[in-house]
Amino acid sequence: MKTKNLIYYALISSIFLFSLVSIWKILVTLQGVELKNFNFEIIITLGITISLLNLIIGEKLNYLIKSTLFAFIFTFVDGYIVQVMPVWYNIGIFAILIFFTLKINKYSQKYLASEHSSQIVIFDFLTLFGIVLFSFVILFPFYMMLITSFKTQAALLINPLDFSINFKQDFKELFKSYFVIFDTYKFGRYILISTFVSVGTVIVTLLFAIPAAYAVARLNFFGKNFLSTSILIIYMFPAIVLVIPLYTVFSQLGLRNSVGGLLIVYTATTLPVAIYMLQGYFKSIPKELEEAAIMDKLNWFGIIIKIILPLSIPAISSVALYVFMIAWNEFLFSLMFLDNPNSFTLSRAIQYLSGDAETPRQYLMAGSVIVTIPVLLIFVYFEKYLVSGLTAGSVKG
Amino acid sequence: MSDTLSKIEKRTAYILILPAVFLVFSIILFPIFANVWISFKEVGLKDIRIPEPRAKKIVKSIKDNPDQLKVIYKLRNSSLILEIRDVKLQDKLPKNIKPINLDERCRVKSNKIYCDFGNWEAKYKENFQILLKSSDGKQINKKELKTIKPKLTGKSDNILLNTNFTLKNFKKVFFQNEFFDLLSTTFYYTFFGTIGSIVFGILTAQLVNQKFFGRTFMRSVLLFPYVGPVVALAYTWELLLDPYSGTLNNLLMNFQVIQEPLNLLGQKYLTINFFGFDLKLRLALTTVIIFEIWRYFPLAFLFILARLQAVPKELYEAAEVDGAGPLQKFISITLPQITAVISILFMIRFIWNFNKFEDIFLLTGGASGTRTLPINVYEQGFTISDIGMGSAVSIVIVALLLLFMFVYFKLIGKRADEN
Numbered sequence: 087m088k089t090k091n092l093i094y095y096a097l098i099s100s101i102f103l104f105s106l107v108s109i110w111k112i113l114v115t116l117q118g119v120e121l122k123n124f125n126f127e128i129i130i131t132l133g134i135t136i137s138l139l140n141l142i143i144g145e146k147l148n149y150l151i152k153s154t155l156f157a158f159i160f161t162f163v164d165g166y167i168v169q170v171m172p173v174w175y176n177i178g179i180f181a182i183l184i185f186f187t188l189k190i191n192k193y194s195q196k197y198l199a200s201e202h203s204s205q206i207v208i209f210d211f212l213t214l215f216g217i218v219l220f221s222f223v224i225l226f227p228f229y230m231m232l233i234t235s236f237k238t239q240a241a242l243l244i245n246p247l248d249f250s251i252n253f254k255q256d257f258k259e260l261f262k263s264y265f266v267i268f269d270t271y272k273f274g275r276y277i278l279i280s281t282f283v284s285v286g287t288v289i290v291t292l293l294f295a296i297p298a299a300y301a302v303a304r305l306n307f308f309g310k311n312f313l314s315t316s317i318l319i320i321y322m323f324p325a326i327v328l329v330i331p332l333y334t335v336f337s338q339l340g341l342r343n344s345v346g347g348l349l350i351v352y353t354a355t356t357l358p359v360a361i362y363m364l365q366g367y368f369k370s371i372p373k374e375l376e377e378a379a380i381m382d383k384l385n386w387f388g389i390i391i392k393i394i395l396p397l398s399i400p401a402i403s404s405v406a407l408y409v410f411m412i413a414w415n416e417f418l419f420s421l422m423f424l425d426n427p428n429s430f431t432l433s434r435a436i437q438y439l440s441g442d443a444e445t446p447r448q449y450l451m452a453g454s455v456i457v458t459i460p461v462l463l464i465f466v467y468f469e470k471y472l473v474s475g476l477t478a479g480s481v482k483g
Numbered sequence: 484m485s486d487t488l489s490k491i492e493k494r495t496a497y498i499l500i501l502p503a504v505f506l507v508f509s510i511i512l513f514p515i516f517a518n519v520w521i522s523f524k525e526v527g528l529k530d531i532r533i534p535e536p537r538a539k540k541i542v543k544s545i546k547d548n549p550d551q552l553k554v555i556y557k558l559r560n561s562s563l564i565l566e567i568r569d570v571k572l573q574d575k576l577p578k579n580i581k582p583i584n585l586d587e588r589c590r591v592k593s594n595k596i597y598c599d600f601g602n603w604e605a606k607y608k609e610n611f612q613i614l615l616k617s618s619d620g621k622q623i624n625k626k627e628l629k630t631i632k633p634k635l636t637g638k639s640d641n642i643l644l645n646t647n648f649t650l651k652n653f654k655k656v657f658f659q660n661e662f663f664d665l666l667s668t669t670f671y672y673t674f675f676g677t678i679g680s681i682v683f684g685i686l687t688a689q690l691v692n693q694k695f696f697g698r699t700f701m702r703s704v705l706l707f708p709y710v711g712p713v714v715a716l717a718y719t720w721e722l723l724l725d726p727y728s729g730t731l732n733n734l735l736m737n738f739q740v741i742q743e744p745l746n747l748l749g750q751k752y753l754t755i756n757f758f759g760f761d762l763k764l765r766l767a768l769t770t771v772i773i774f775e776i777w778r779y780f781p782l783a784f785l786f787i788l789a790r791l792q793a794v795p796k797e798l799y800e801a802a803e804v805d806g807a808g809p810l811q812k813f814i815s816i817t818l819p820q821i822t823a824v825i826s827i828l829f830m831i832r833f834i835w836n837f838n839k840f841e842d843i844f845l846l847t848g849g850a851s852g853t854r855t856l857p858i859n860v861y862e863q864g865f866t867i868s869d870i871g872m873g874s875a876v877s878i879v880i881v882a883l884l885l886l887f888m889f890v891y892f893k894l895i896g897k898r899a900d901e902n
Contacts, residue, residue: 112734124738202808209809216690217701223777224707230730231719246733294506297499306489307496313504320511322831324838324884326857327877330864331514331521334643337531354510357503386495415712417841422865433714437845440718447722454715465710469703473785 092141094204098211099190100133105215106182107164109222114175116233118248121169128168132160140190141198149191157183189214228458235263235452242447263452271439271449273432273456280432280457283345284413287352288406291360294353295405299364300390304376314365321358329422336423343426351419356409363408367401368394404471411461432457515881522875523648528868530642534562536570536603536635538611542628551583552615552623556633558600560607567607567637570600574633579619586611603637652875660859660876669855671765672772672843673836679776681828684783685821689813691784692791702788709781717845720774724748751852767851771843775836783828790824791817830891834884856880 108124115121136156143152160183165176197203233249234242241248251260258265267273301307302314332351333342341347371394379389395402420434430438436453439445465472539557560567572589574596576582582591589598596613617623656662691702708716723730726746735741745753745766753766794817802812840857843849849858856876864873 115734115737116730122737122739201806205808205810213690213693213695216686217695220687220690221701221704224704227716227719227723228707228711230723231715234722242728246728246730247737249730294503298503301496301499305492305496305499307493310496313500320507322834323511323515324834324857324880326838326840326860327518327881328511328514329860330870330873330877331517332510333864334521334526334531334870335514335517338533338641338643350506351510354506357507361503386499411710415710417712417714417845421844433712436714436718447728450718451722454712454718457712458715461710461712462707465706466703469699473702473706 088199088204091198091204091207095141095193095198095207096134096137098208099137099186100130102211102215103133103136103182103186104129106186106218107179109218110175110178110182114171114178115247117250118245119172119175121171125164125168129164132163136160136187137190140187141193141195144194149188153184153187153191156187231451231454231458235448235455236260237448238262239446239448263446263448264456267439267449267452267456271435271453272427273435273453275428276430276432276435277456279345279429280414283348283352283431284410286345286349287356287413288409290349290353291356291409292402292406295357295360295364296390296395296402298357299361299368300386300394302361303365303368304373317358317362321362325355325418329418332419333422342423343429345429348419348423348431351423352413352416356412359412360405360409363405364398364401367398371397400471404468407464407468407472411464414457414461518874518877518881521643521871522652522878523650524643524871525647525649525651526642526870528865528870530564531870532562533641534560534565534567534605534637534639536567536572536600536637537561538572538633538635540574540629540633542625544625549622550617552625552628554613554615554628556611556613558603558607558609558611560603560605562605562639564605565639565642566605567603567639568601570603570635570637572596572598572600572633572635575631576615577624577627577631579617580615580623581618583614583616585613589613652871655872656875656879660863665854665856665859668768668852669837669857671768672775672839672853672855673833675772676775676779676836676839677829677832679772680780680832681783681825683776683780684787684828685825687780687784688787688791689817691788705784706781708778713778713841714845716778717774717842721748721846724770748847749851765852767847767853771846771853774846775839775842778842779832779836783832786824786828787821790821794820826895830888833887833891837884837887838880856883 104124104126107129111121111124136159139156140152147155157180161176161180164179165171193207198207230249233251236251237249253260302310302317336342336347341350375393375397376389379393384392415433416431417433417437420431421437424430424434427435427438432453436450436457439453440450537559541555541557543553543555545551545553556572558572576591576594576596578594582589582596585591585596586598588600589596591597598611615623615628687705691698691705695701722728724732724747726732726744726749729744731747732741732744736744747770748767750766753764755762755764798816799812802816807815838857839855840861843853843855843858844861847853849855849862854862857880860873860876860880862873863869863876
């Protein structure tokens with residue numbers, strides 16, 4: 087066993103343990119429990135001790151007994167000697183310790199003797215550390231968004247760290263922010279408008295994109311190469327450059343403040359991606375099917391409807407989901423084109439709500455939850471389709 | 484025979500692509516040209532409205548004369564700055580009704596009144612009257628008269644269509660707009676945002692490329708910031724980072740990491756004492772860049788992961804036999820495999836970050852040293868209401884992007900040749 091490997095192992099494992107415990111402490115603090123210190127020295131010392139003991143004991147004890155023993159010691163020191171904590175906090179710490187000790191169980195004195203073991207140990211723990219840290223950093227804002235929407239401004243003023251939700255209160259009291267934004271701020275209407283614009287964009291985009299993609303994929307015509315490269319270049323073009331001319335022209339044509347105007351712009355901006363993704367898929371459909379159809383005297387329209395469409399349902403649905411998500415999340419054009427609260431989309435409505443400094447933040451967060459949930463649900467549910475499409479076309483953003 | 488077939492094919496192709504091409508042309512390409520046009524003009528937000536002649540029709544009965552009515556047209560020019568030429572009014576009269584003592588500018592022809600008002604200067608207003616008399620002695624139906632709307636026509640200059648050009652906007656962009664400050668802020672934002680998202684993309688892709696419990700779940704979680712609506716995420720961050728009620732500052736103070744709350748989005752500089760040197764960090768800009776990285780590293784993650792999964796496993800196995808550690812494997816196998824993806828990603832993200840508007844607008848509104856060029860387009864166009872100036876800034880953005888793409892492709896092209 088090399089000393090260098092041993093030091094790396096002990097240090098990095100205890101730092102990993104410290105980060106796990108700290109994240110747990112942050113979450114506990116946000117439930118209103120008073121906790122003022124991460125106790126860096128104590129946790130690190132305990133972590134190093136446990137890591138070393140793990141090596142010394144090795145396989146002399148059954149690994150389950152060993153884990154439970156370590157977890158029990160740690161919980162006892164952290165939760166009863168250093169500070170007295172509620173039982174549920176200690177249960178969490180106990181679970182973290184079980185997880186941790188099971189992870190370090192695979193390292194033995196023999197393992198640490200090999201040449202690259204310190205690198206492997208570092209990589210192993212960096213991986214674990216990365217998983218925990220990235221999940222935390224990404225999910226934390228979403229978590230805060232959700233729980234803030236259940237609190238009241240007054241409660242947060244008293245203790246800005248107490249995000250505990252009182253489930254005993256009345257259902258109406260608990261979801262008060264949601265009731266308020268639906269009753270007072272007409273969010274029902276905005277949901278309808280957003281849905282209408284997004285679904286409309288999907289339908290119109292597909293109507294325009296499917297024939298065009300078919301032509302690009304299958305037919306020979308002058309300017310075809312130029313067209314397929316320009317699709318990509320247009321896709322790169324920034325929306326902010328289009329804003330002023332579109333604003334002036336739409337103002338003069340009276341298309342501002344109209345859902346129709348928004349729909350036209352969304353369709354035009356999503357068309358290049360849609361065509362690009364669809365033509366890639368159409369190319370993969372065997373040509374023989376169409377040749378047979380031409381023999382049967384089917385015209386192009388018939389070919390698209392009867393042969394291409396049924397075969398490309400997965401591609402079309404993934405394009406549809408994308409376009410829906412882009413249109414649903416879109417903010418820049420809705421900010422520019424809509425200034426009448428009667429035709430706001432959800433995103434624009436939330437931005438309008440935040441413009442008033444008096445708006446309590448739980449309303450803002452309730453609105454945010456409402457606009458976020460549909461896209462996240464769609465994304466999680468259809469993830470397989472979307473991920474393969476994302477790398478092919480990539481959502482603009 | 485085959486000749487006609489290919490002709491049919493061509494014609495069909497054009498029919499199929501025409502709607503899409505037309506729409507993209509009118510909404511994306513036309514505005515880009517229009518931008519060039521507008522950027523050479525002095526146009527304000529208020530000039531956009533085309534001046535219109537307007538008339539409000541009021542019908543009044545006359546006390547002593549039940550068979551007569553007075554119609555008042557409140558005429559005005561809707562524009563405060565432009566004149567309207569050749570204003571004409573046309574109104575229909577119900578049957579058996581004749582005007583008396585008609586204004587000399589008007590004439591009657593088959594139940595219709597035609598009036599020629601000539602030119603109206605800006606802000607023009609007039610109350611124009613017509614007396615009507617029923618020719619058959621019956622009482623005039625007031626309601627019927629009211630429901631008929633007068634038609635007004637007139638010619639006016641559309642400020643956007645005339646050919647008065649000026650270089651004023653571009654002079655202002657470069658000399659009165661703190662242009663180099665804007666440019667450097669935009670560059671910092673774009674460059675560090677791009678590099679950061681790629682670095683985190685590599686790290687996370689490397690993570691998820693390993694086998695562990697909950698890997699697919701992890702993959703969807705990593706994409707959440709990218710698919711979530713920007714408005715919701717930006718406001719959540721704003722609440723988290725608020726100096727007084729924000730969770731982050733309260734947490735940091737609770738755990739005694741900092742003594743004073745940090746105004747992460749509202750403070751331009753943070754002075755850090757670093758071994759006796761005072762370092763000035765652009766605090767708000769850094770925060771905005773971190774948000775940017777948080778939101779867009781998933782794109783890099785996805786691309787790089789897709790590439791990593793295509794790397795043949797044998798390469799790694801061979802390296803293991805040779806006794807290479809994880810670090811060596813990463814440097815000598817993984818990195819060369821993903822350079823192509825990274826160079827594409829760098830270009831895509833650089834271009835998109837360069838044009839990013841929503842994120843900064845929602846987080847800081849361009850205050851405290853986070854004003855980038857796209858934010859400036861919005862400010863010039865809609866806050867200061869100088870449309871021409873806003874256009875000029877966006878033209879500068881396009882020019883810089885084209886320059887970037889040109890240089891980038893030159894460099895990348897050279898590299899590709901060498902390989």
